[in-house]
Amino acid sequence: MTDLDTKTTASGHPPPAQAAPSWGWLRWAWRNLTSMRTAVVLLALLALAAIPGSLFPQRNVASDPAAVINYMQDNPRISPWLDRMGMFDVYASPWFAAIYILLLISMTGCVLPRSRRLWQSVRSDPPPAPRNLARLEDHRSWETTREPAEIIATAAAHLRRKGFRVVSTNDEIRAERGYLREVGNLAFHLSLLVLLVGIAAGKLIGFEGRVAVAEGGTFANDLSQYDAFTPSAWTDVDDLEPLSFTLEEFDVSYQTSGPNLGQPSEFAARLAYRAGSGEEQTVTVEPNHPLNVNETKFFLTGNGYAPVVTVRDGRDKVVFTGPVLFLPLDSSYASDGVIKAPDAQPTELAFEGFFLPTADVGPQGPYSRFPDALNPQLFLTAFTGDLGFGDGVPQSVFTLDKDDLTQVRRDGQPFSQALSVGETMRLPGGQGTLTFDRVSRFANFQIAYDPGKEITLVAAIVLFVGLTTSLIVRRRRLWLRLRPSTDAGTLVEIAGYSLTRREPPPHEIEDLVAALGGASPPTTSKDVSA
Amino acid sequence: MIFDEQTFAQLSNGLVYSAIAVYALALLAYAAETAGQVAGATTLVADSPARSRLAGATTMVAAPPSRSRRLGAVGTSLTVLAFLLNLGGVITRGLAAGRVPWGNMYEFVLVCALAAGAAYLAFLSRRPVRAFGVWIVAIVLLALGLAVTVLYTPAGDLVPVLDSYWLVIHVAAAITAGGVFTVGAIATGLFLVRHRLERRGTTQAPKGRYAATLPTTRTLEQVAHTAHIFAFPIWTFAVIAGAIWAENSWGRYWGWDPKETWAFITWVCYAAHLHAQATAGWRGVRASWFALAGYAAFLFNFFGVNLWITGLHSYAGV
Numbered sequence: 001m002t003d004l005d006t007k008t009t010a011s012g013h014p015p016p017a018q019a020a021p022s023w024g025w026l027r028w029a030w031r032n033l034t035s036m037r038t039a040v041v042l043l044a045l046l047a048l049a050a051i052p053g054s055l056f057p058q059r060n061v062a063s064d065p066a067a068v069i070n071y072m073q074d075n076p077r078i079s080p081w082l083d084r085m086g087m088f089d090v091y092a093s094p095w096f097a098a099i100y101i102l103l104l105i106s107m108t109g110c111v112l113p114r115s116r117r118l119w120q121s122v123r124s125d126p127p128p129a130p131r132n133l134a135r136l137e138d139h140r141s142w143e144t145t146r147e148p149a150e151i152i153a154t155a156a157a158h159l160r161r162k163g164f165r166v167v168s169t170n171d172e173i174r175a176e177r178g179y180l181r182e183v184g185n186l187a188f189h190l191s192l193l194v195l196l197v198g199i200a201a202g203k204l205i206g207f208e209g210r211v212a213v214a215e216g217g218t219f220a221n222d223l224s225q226y227d228a229f230t231p232s233a234w235t236d237v238d239d240l241e242p243l244s245f246t247l248e249e250f251d252v253s254y255q256t257s258g259p260n261l262g263q264p265s266e267f268a269a270r271l272a273y274r275a276g277s278g279e280e281q282t283v284t285v286e287p288n289h290p291l292n293v294n295e296t297k298f299f300l301t302g303n304g305y306a307p308v309v310t311v312r313d314g315r316d317k318v319v320f321t322g323p324v325l326f327l328p329l330d331s332s333y334a335s336d337g338v339i340k341a342p343d344a345q346p347t348e349l350a351f352e353g354f355f356l357p358t359a360d361v362g363p364q365g366p367y368s369r370f371p372d373a374l375n376p377q378l379f380l381t382a383f384t385g386d387l388g389f390g391d392g393v394p395q396s397v398f399t400l401d402k403d404d405l406t407q408v409r410r411d412g413q414p415f416s417q418a419l420s421v422g423e424t425m426r427l428p429g430g431q432g433t434l435t436f437d438r439v440s441r442f443a444n445f446q447i448a449y450d451p452g453k454e455i456t457l458v459a460a461i462v463l464f465v466g467l468t469t470s471l472i473v474r475r476r477r478l479w480l481r482l483r484p485s486t487d488a489g490t491l492v493e494i495a496g497y498s499l500t501r502r503e504p505p506p507h508e509i510e511d512l513v514a515a516l517g518g519a520s521p522p523t524t525s526k527d528v529s530a
Numbered sequence: 531m532i533f534d535e536q537t538f539a540q541l542s543n544g545l546v547y548s549a550i551a552v553y554a555l556a557l558l559a560y561a562a563e564t565a566g567q568v569a570g571a572t573t574l575v576a577d578s579p580a581r582s583r584l585a586g587a588t589t590m591v592a593a594p595p596s597r598s599r600r601l602g603a604v605g606t607s608l609t610v611l612a613f614l615l616n617l618g619g620v621i622t623r624g625l626a627a628g629r630v631p632w633g634n635m636y637e638f639v640l641v642c643a644l645a646a647g648a649a650y651l652a653f654l655s656r657r658p659v660r661a662f663g664v665w666i667v668a669i670v671l672l673a674l675g676l677a678v679t680v681l682y683t684p685a686g687d688l689v690p691v692l693d694s695y696w697l698v699i700h701v702a703a704a705i706t707a708g709g710v711f712t713v714g715a716i717a718t719g720l721f722l723v724r725h726r727l728e729r730r731g732t733t734q735a736p737k738g739r740y741a742a743t744l745p746t747t748r749t750l751e752q753v754a755h756t757a758h759i760f761a762f763p764i765w766t767f768a769v770i771a772g773a774i775w776a777e778n779s780w781g782r783y784w785g786w787d788p789k790e791t792w793a794f795i796t797w798v799c800y801a802a803h804l805h806a807q808a809t810a811g812w813r814g815v816r817a818s819w820f821a822l823a824g825y826a827a828f829l830f831n832f833f834g835v836n837l838w839i840t841g842l843h844s845y846a847g848v
């Protein structure tokens with residue numbers, strides 16, 4: 001073991017109590033907290049504590065926002081207990097935070113004194129050789145008649161050339177190499193603190209949001225325009241990046257042959273955007289290629305169909321026209337959605353149904369055979385009555401509140417119709433019509449702003465470089481000692497010592513022996529003591 | 531062009547099946563070697579004492595009878611051949627799909643088996659680790675068998691979100707680390723087996739003991755350590771590259787998705803292992819369990835999370 005490590009590892013014992021008892025206790029606690037054993041235990045705890053978060057649905061984490069609610073409904077008995085223990089919020093729970101904060105404190109308390117010792121050892125000479133060099137690994141010795149001064153000079157020059165720090169006397173050389181390992185280790189550990197700062201910055205100032213925009217639709221970066229917005233504690237919602245864009249076109253292509261028929265091969269959203277009061281520009285946003293305006297980034301994360309329809313009411317007046325977002329249900333983009341016309345007279349109108357981009361009829365009824373719009377059809381049923389807009393309660397655009405609605409019927413059956421592009425559905429009794437004008441698409445954007453990102457990235461780079469350095473570089477010492485030998489010559493002894501658990505590079509000692517013209521086969525301790 | 535994509539795809543499948551057949555033969559040869567050694571493990575010779583600082587325990591190795599030694603050499607030759615077939619299978623797969631051949635689980639497993647084979651052969655050229663052969667080959671065989679039966683996916687393009695050069699980097703690093711971790715895990719497991727024998731301090735191993743045929747604890751510990759400190763930075767890099775890729779495609783670099791969580795758990799387990807190896811009283815046996823826990827977490831991430839837990843990463847193509 002290294003002398004540095006033994007200091008840290010042996011510190012688990014209480015020091016003799018000399019000062020006031022409370023101080024002794026504190027010091028004991030601090031030494032224990034900063035011991036290597038504690039580090040291992042805390043790391044093991046951290047690994048264990050991370051597990052439940054991957055098994056239970058998590059708030060603010062899962063890709064499906066309803067996951068926690070659904071889980072609670074399915075498991076009403078244990079859910080409140082799990083919730084109380086923070087199982088749905090593992091990575092924001094106090095016990096998870098306690099582990100990593102203790103770990104970082106322990107790490108700092110362990111690593112800072114280590115920095116000081118490294119600083120001292122870099123400024124002082126490599127330590128003197130142990131009395132009995134033969135007890136070390138890689139020991140070599142031979143007798144020679146060369147001048148001691150010449151041997152020392154040659155060896156010192158050789159070692160310096162090899163990057164060792166060398167101190168020599170008349171009859172001894174002490175050399176050490178690989179301080180960089182400690183530097184790497186320290187940089188690596190301390191970068192964990194910086195990493196936490198970066199993460200915290202994002203968690204405190206940044207935000208995430210989502211919005212769906214149909215072709216031809218416009219989005220302005222204002223809180224009211226988001227479909228969902230998750231601010232952090234200190235997000236300045238009145239000072240969002242000033243920008244707006246129009247989704248001019250959304251291009252999709254699918255594989256039309258081969259084993260992965262129907263798999264998408266391209267998504268591209270063409271935007272005309274304007275940042276601040278600047279010029280209007282055109283950009284294409286694709287998966288992995290977000291629109292980036294001063295670190296507010298717009299990621300394309302989904303898409304679907306938005307059939308364009310026109311609704312006329314009982315007076316033949318247009319009460320709705322435009323694209324309606326239909327949510328995809330499966331990979332063939334069979335989608336469902338609703339169309340609402342609250343201004344219709346004499347009765348409000350609503351439609352519900354599904355959209356099939358490539359409609360076909362199978363044994364189980366209509367389905368979509370392909371995700372692209374090759375034979376688009378709308379299947380709709382109609383409702384009349386009160387849509388509930390008067391209540392002032394915000395409504396989802398994807399669901400109908402059917403409490404005060406009645407389904408339109410004909411001959412006692414619910415009235416429904418399949419529409420191709422250009423076709424019109426006429427409600428019985430002249431209550432209104434709906435025309436399927438054309439197919440358009442919508443794009444889903446995930447919007448993210450995280451000002452801590454650069455800090456985190458820099459910390460991660462330092463972490464990686466520091467770690468790799470500390471694992472690759474082998475810190476080791478090498479000693480050479482000269483003694484007068486029995487028959488008027490000089491006995492040369494060389495030995496090495498590794499300060500890491502890896503062996504020193506194999507040829508180092510042999511190279512030195514060769515440079516000095518010595519005998520290269522290793523000698524055993526018996527030869528020397530004889 | 532004589533070779534079109536379809537031909538390459540078929541060639542790839544053929545090569546993978548051949549690799550499986552040859553690995554099966556290699557397994558037989560290695561198993562016969564091991565059985566022969568266990569039956570005849572009586573003569574123990576001292577390992578070179580020069581570098582025994584690290585182990586401290588008694589160092590001894592079995593001198594294998596020559597017939598089983600020949601079987602072992604046959605096993606190694608077959609392993610090299612099977613590895614080359616596996617390599618050919620991966621390359622032709624890439625040519626068939628017109629991209630890097632690690633885009634779905636079938637391909638991940640092919641490449642991971644390749645990495646494990648490469649790591650074993652690389653160690654074998656430097657260290658006396660043929661005793662690993664039977665285990666490595668068994669694991670690789672299991673992985674390839676699983677790949678062609680359960681996970682098989684026809685060659686094709688990537689879904690758009692996977693079409694990124696960070697994917698190439700991130701997955702390549704994760705797979706390489708996984709292959710080397712596999713060697714580390716086997717060395718660690720065998721270390722534990724061998725350790726029980728050496729703890730008794732017997733210089734004369736009882737006949738018929740498997741542990742007596744293994745390399746010394748010191749060799750095993752060194753191989754495990756080398757494997758771990760080689761693979762750990764690569765794994766670290768894979769996690770960082772994954773975070774960058776996640777930032778590129780979803781706008782957040784870390785979201786505690788199950789896949790990310792288990793990558794983190796793997797990382798922390800191996801960090802705990804490296805610490806334990808530097809902690810008085812934990813080095814050796816106790817530290818080994820952390821390494822094995824890390825490997826278990828890696829495997830769970832690879833199979834368990836892909837197949838059972840749904841998350842953003844669940845486009846593994848199964």
Ligand code: HEM
Nearest residue numbers: 005034035036039103104106107110185470471801804808
């Ligand atoms: C915060 C989480 C931590 C992580 C992820 C971590 C990770 C690591 C890793 C991967 C290594 C291996 C690198 C090497 O051997 O040079 C290492 C080494 C080391 N760590 Fe940590 N560490 C953490 C906390 C701590 C703490 C709390 C302490 C002290 C109590 C500590 C003290 C050390 C020391 C002394 C070494 C060098 C061991 C040696 O000489 O082999 N670390 N750490």
